[in-house]
Amino acid sequence: MNARSPWSEDRATAVIAANRHLRGALLPMLHALQEEFGCIDEEAIPLLARELNLSRADVHGVVSFYHEFRRSRPGRHTIKVCRAEACQSMNADGLIDHIRRRLKVDFHETTADDAFSLEPVFCLGNCALAPAVMVDETLHGRVSPARFDAITASTLATEAAR
């Protein structure tokens, strides 16, 4: 489940302060902020710049460099689909076509009901059990279109039961 906390400057300041003691602290701070708020809010940039004595452009440069950091809030769940060679050899492209049709989204988009954001990823380290998909932090191997449908249905069912 992706973090849903609304932006709070106080909370962000506390998250940043908790990582202040680390050397090269910017990445750990960004990870912690994304874990808290689901994305790197625009308002976090000046806070980080001030804390680390960097320019806002420097911080922006780091946030935009890494695929993992998002600038906008994702859906309630993030689906990462592996596009790398091992998965390709087991027809990941066919699976991706199925997912696009099924969820009616493309990569870097969120479904209309806000349930799933779809992200491409190069390698989940499950190359002997390809194709691989990660939903939130749960890894799935040998994912056929039918298995993909079952996984997303059970994700939604678990959510409804909460």
Add this chain to the structure above:
Amino acid sequence: MSEPLHTVALHTVYVPRDAAALSVGADETAAAIRAEATRRGIPLRIVRNGSRGMLWLETLVEVETPEGRVAYGPVMAEDVAGLFDAGFLEGADHALAHGLTEKIPYFARQERLTFARCGIIDPLSVEDYRLHGGFRGLERALAMTPAEIVTEVTDSGLRGRGGAGFPTGIKWNTVLNAQADQKYICCNADEGDSGTFADRMIMEGDPFCLIEGMTIAAIAVGATEGYIYIRSEYPHAVATMREAIRLAYDEKWLGDEIHGTGHRFHLDVRVGAGAYICGEETSMLESLEGKRGTVRAKPPLPALEGLFGKPTVVNNVLSLTSVPIILDRGADYYRDFGVGRSRGTLAFQLAGNIKHGGIVEKAFGVTLHELLYEFGGGTITGRPIRAVQAGGPLGAYLPPSLFDLPKDYEAFAAVEAMVGHGGIVVFDDSVDMARQARFAMEFCAAESCGKCTPCRIGAVRGVEVMDRIIAGEKVATNITLLNDLCEVMTDGSLCAMGGMTPIPVRSALKHFPEDFTRSPAAVAAE
């Protein structure tokens, strides 16, 4: 996470907690075994071990018997009641039974040095680790001088297992001889190559081995701080390493006074953020410093000016996890495995369209043919193997005519290929090699750090040229252009990302030319 031992004799069942096993339902299988045992009133201890690396058998459940551990797999939750009925707790026969795990030919024919404990022990039990030879290498290192440790590693012939194959001992010696107030050990655990999962498996299955290897490196070169840079795609490995580090501190294997000696070593995990280029050592250092992961020009070498400008050992996971056994058993023992200048063993990773995918740790010199057919059993689709990509997304595509090539750094280099990290991705005859060549360029365009022009722009142009070739447009002219572009990228790129992207492209063109010569008519008919 094993449960406490009771004084009464009770059955011990192993269910892996490796991410690959979890991806096919290991948690559900473990829960079903627990529930079924409770229902039947059978006392049971479930140990969550790492993976044995026979991934097509996951979830591989093992039962402790007087003769040894008996394997059942792949066990899904719905198979569990039937296994109890058949008497699997006594090692009874069943459709999913494979006999003693270590007698399974795939496993029995391996030469496990680095992965000797993986899949056997509870990864987060220091006691289990010690019972299986853990920390013996470090204990020996604590009684040696730094120069003696470096000599031992040099004499073992160990070369960096990250891909480039640079001798580890020589790198350590440079750091040892550098004068500085602070030195670092950085473990590059940004294993981003498709078809590789050995780093992930050993971090999840035997994390103390990495801690031990890094601590030995620290003592050898005089470093007191270290970082493990793990890719964010590996949350299970991150969690396991963090917990193992915490336990190692508790037991004084890390900290200010390692086991009463004057040695000090502090270790921390840092998480990447989805940038393939951070597997390149200088990009990783930039990232650890909190910057964009762009490559640095070399020199200066990281061994002299590395993390925060200080002398730094940068090694990958498998280099560092090979060190404990070298120190424990001696350089000669390790060097006696292998061929030519490729010494010791490598964890080959069979991946993609392969029937028996997994880890095969063998001495260098094993052929691709043995790995693909004798271990791998051919493709899972049952069709002929047409190509394998060896050594990651920047490695060559090889045709069956080269499958007799021995796995040896020099032998592979002689045919413009690389052993790399030991990853092997298998494709059947449905593969379109022109599309694979296009993908290599697309991947480089997506993952280039952008610092140098040949890589940043070249890869984008490469995708465009490949699109024209695939469309059957002026094919001969565009192939000439593609070759020119590959030459510029090879010669002009700052690091291996742009410099090696031409390898998969050129190998596809060289070995599978029929996939590139398309006529516009044939394309239109598709």
